[in-house]
Amino acid sequence: MILHIDMDAFYAAVEQLDHPQLRGKCVIVGGTSNRGVVATASYEARRFGVRSAMPIFQARQQCPHAVFVPPRMDRYQEVSRQIMVILREFSPLVEPVSIDEAFLDLAGTERLHGAPVEMARAIKREILAAVHLTSSVGVAPNRFLAKIASDVNKPDGLTVIAADQVEAFIDRLPIGKVSGVGPKTQAKLEAMGVRYLGAIRKFEAQALLAAFGTYGIRLQELAHGIDPTPVTPFVPGKSVSSECTLDEDTREMAALTRCLLAQAEEVAAGLRKEGVKARTVFLKLKLADFKLLTRRTTFAPATQSSQVIYHHAVKLLEDHRIVQKIRLIGLGATGFVGAETPVQQELFGRETKPREGWEKVDRTLETIKSRFGEDVIKRGTLAEE
Ligand code: DCP
């Protein structure tokens, strides 16, 4: 079983904890200028329709008597760390996915902590005792259902979906609640007569693939209650890399970047296999005199895209002023986070869509290669002249 835990109104709850005069009141945490947005609102304020990401001026209109508080990230991080320490006492497999949220794999913990529902109760109790905050917990046979379950009875919720309840739960799960189904996909699915996830089961894989690409296959798996995504604890120091000795020592950018592109694809495939995204890319160069150099760069958001990895690697190569010829070039990624980690959007909307587009291209290439062989398809830039 997998357990998902998500703290209730996290930033606002911490503010109410630290400032008792705010308890029971409408508290809105966010950029306090009128141009800012709401980070979160206490459940009292949510009754007035205030939601995360809503512009502050609108929140002010809907809830004029609310107390507006600027965020104190250091304090929230501190509480988050305390919570994660408690979770690690219950299972070695803890994957934090955001500041107030984590997955736990409960495999093998029963002898120590009892049935999953007992464990969920114990976790909620321990967190309340240690940091005086309520949380909501979902337990289910897989990740995707555990996450949905934790949201069912918020705040202070506890929902268990037993294996024999999965099918009935999926039959009643509105399709818009499934992660990855945005408004556009939802409209398309509803036009096909799908209002609940269970309805996906009546479609052939081929039809779903045609309509939604590889996401169609994911939807079909989910409809059957299958989510193979493992809980992946953050493992610092682990890395995925690829390197090659060049046919002859060279200083030619074209030859070097060509290597990097092929390596970026291998590294991205490695990340997908591990179920992680990376925050650091490193470049390794062995020069003609056998001197070894490495250069690294760390960025946000974490990525699994070959295109993003390639761009960082090329930048590192360009920053290294090539004087000597190079005999070996290598590319790697490290600084892993779980692949489900939500992506923090840029405040001023740097476009993230093309990156997601490339992740899709990577996955599609991989699907085709795994079915028809490694050599049937490759990028134009890597094709033989
Ligand atoms: N957060 C943010 N901006 C968003 C969403 C969230 O800054 N658009 C921050 C504030 C939240 C914290 O992340 O307190 C956790 O996010 P959740 O989505 O878990 O929201 P809450 O914990 O606030 O409420 P809930 O009880 O619905 O989980």
Ligand code: MG
């Ligand atoms: Mg939360």
